[in-house]
Amino acid sequence: MSGINKAILLVAGLALAACSDARWDDTNAGNGGTGIGGGSTADPSSPAYFREAIGDRVLFLVDQSSISPEAQGILDGQARWLTANPAYVVTIEGHADERGTREYNLALGARRANSAREYLISQGVAASRIQTVSYGKERPIEICSEQSCYNKNRRAVTVLAGGAVS
Template sequence: MSRLKTAVILVAGLALAACSDARWDDASSGSGGAGQITPGSAGDPTSPAYFREAIGDRVLFLVDQSSISPTAQTILAGQARWLNANPDYVVTIEGHADEQGTREYNLALGARRANSAREYLISQGVAADRIQVVSFGKERPIEICSEESCYSQNRRAVTVLAGGAVVG
C-alpha cells in the first residue's frame, strides 16, 4: 500500500517526497472513505467521475425550449457546489438539440441551452470566467432512434470538466 501511494504521488509529479505521505493521508481521510474508496472513482467526491455520475453532468430540455426545469435546477445546483469546492476545474458546457429542426437553427438553440445552464451555475456562485459554452446543434446525438424517448435524451446541456488537480 505504501509503495502504491508513492507511485501515485510520483505520477502526479509532486516533488516534495518527504512530506507527501502526510499530505496524501490528510486528503484521503477528508474524502471519508476510510481507505475503501479508490481515488478518482465515482465514490471519490472530489473526482470528475463523481461529478459525472453521482451529481450528473447533464440537464435535459423540452422541445424547442431552453429554460431550466426544476429537475435541472437540482442537478445544476449540485454541479455548482462541486465546482465551488473544486476551484481548480473549469468547464465547457455543450448545448445539443434533437434532430427535429434545421441544422443552423439547432446550432443557435444549442447555444441558448448551454447558456441557460451557464447562467444557472453563475447564479449559484461559479465564476463566469470558469465556464465557456459551445453548441453542437443536432450534430452529436447520443441516442439515435427517431422517437421522443431518444429526442428527450439528445436535448441536453452537458457540463464537461477540464483542468483540475491531477488525480492518479
C-alpha cells in the first residue's frame, strides 16, 4: 500500500550477534527450499547437490523436536558440506503441521529449527553461520489433511545463502 508510512520509529528487543551480518540479505526466506539452488547435482560443491543429494530437510514426529537417527545422517552430510564450502551461511526454517494452534506451532517450529542448528554446531559448523526462523504452520509444502502430508510438513529446512552463486 502506497499510503503506508514505513518509518521505523523504535527499535527494541534482542538481536542475535551474527545478524548484523549482511550475508543473509539475499536469502529468499519464505518457503522451505526457496533459497539458493543453483548448479548441478553432479557438482558436489553446488547448492543443488546440497539440496538434492545430501538433503536440505529433516523431519520430526508429532509435537517433537528431537533429531531422529535418519535426520542425523542428513545433518551430518549438511555439516560436512558446509565445512567444505565455508562461503555459505544458512537459515534453518522450522515448520509444523496444521494440527495445532498458530501460536503453539510457531514456538514448535522454533524448537525444531534450533534442534537442527544445535546439531550442525555439534558437528563443527560455526554458530555464526546459522540463523533460524519459524514459520509454524504457515508454509506447508503438502496440502492434504492426512498423516502422509503432515509427516512432510513437520520439517526443518536448511536454506543456503551467500556463497559463490547468487
